[in-house]
């Protein structure tokens with residue numbers, strides 16, 4: 006009977022206090038990652054007929070049919086441990102990127118590699134420079150290690166503020182992390198800005214360039230060829246990419262890092278869990294690399310839908326940041342959390358931003374045509390209700 010398990014409140018209070026005391030100081034003061042709601046949770050709570058999940062920048066086309074076939078074929082080997090070195094995937098990525106397989110690290114999502122980088126390099130008091138508004142883990146993982154995080158803002162046009170970066174990098178730092186295109190803003194650091202920021206970085210720091218949205222702008226003439234630029238300088242660096250966005254494998258969790266040197270991979274290998282990439286993820290990623298047409302189709306559809314949604318939001322009077330990725334970031338002119346809650350009642354899940362100064366901003370992923378329609382129509386209805 007459950008009542009037999011009842012523990013006096015004083016014991017629970019005591020345990021809670023004890024746990025807080027036992028935790029590392031950096032853990033105690035850590036903020037939680039804002040992972041958002043699942044479609045199932047929203048369906049249950051709000052009972053909407055259709056859910057438009059536009060909060061995690063997933064690919065509305067899903068995975069390539071070739072990936073699905075590869076997963077089905079591998080399912081019967083589920084009892085066998087995955088390859089701890091992800092060798093087949095490293096080889097495929099070496100062919101794809103031109104980076105030697107020995108310089109490639111695979112992660113259980115690229116967030117896993119951000120975690121490894123923090124574990125391998127950061128000690129209490131080390132300084133990390135990153136962007137605000139920011140992908141939460143660029144700040145949370147360094148803080149987990151007790152590092153001091155300097156956050157460089159975007160300028161008034163929601164673009165990278167190269168001068169502010171140069172100023173922030175004029176004092177010592179252990180690690181520099183930013184995403185390009187940036188999440189959540191969507192802005193792109195161009196070739197010139199990229200070269201300037203790299204040049205400004207201290208010689209003895211690790212440069213972490215998170216290119217989670219690389220595929221959405223790799224053909225843009227202004228997008229820096231980071232691998233080429235980085236190869237020409239002496240600071241240690243790693244470029245992170247992922248199968249979660251343009252490849253449509255977010256649920257399988259697989260990302261990768263292209264590093265300057267095999268020594269960096271070896272350091273990260275020491276802090277990761279040995280079988281961090283499950284076999285489905287490895288098999289799927291290899292298959293996904295063989296269907297580039299699916300990636301091109303996804304990007305063509307998403308970028309054309311993005312410009313439609315941008316036009317709708319602008320017509321409603323919202324200020325929308327420039328975007329080179331599969332989402333839009335806009336100032337909704339009121340506390341974003343309230344508007345997000347109203348949108349949930351229409352089955353629309355978006356991401357209200359929570360960082361200081363951005364509480365009126367929303368990041369909305371670009372879904373398929375129906376999802377985007379549902380988002381815009383619901384938004385219009387809410388604005389009309391509020392005006393009435």
Ligand SMILES: *Cc1c(COP(=O)(O)O)cnc(C)c1O
Pocket residue numbers: 062113114115116117140184187188215217246247248249255258259260
């Ligand atoms: C989505 C995203 C990631 C995480 O990708 P996973 O590979 O799914 O862990 C990393 N960085 C940025 C900037 C992202 O937007």
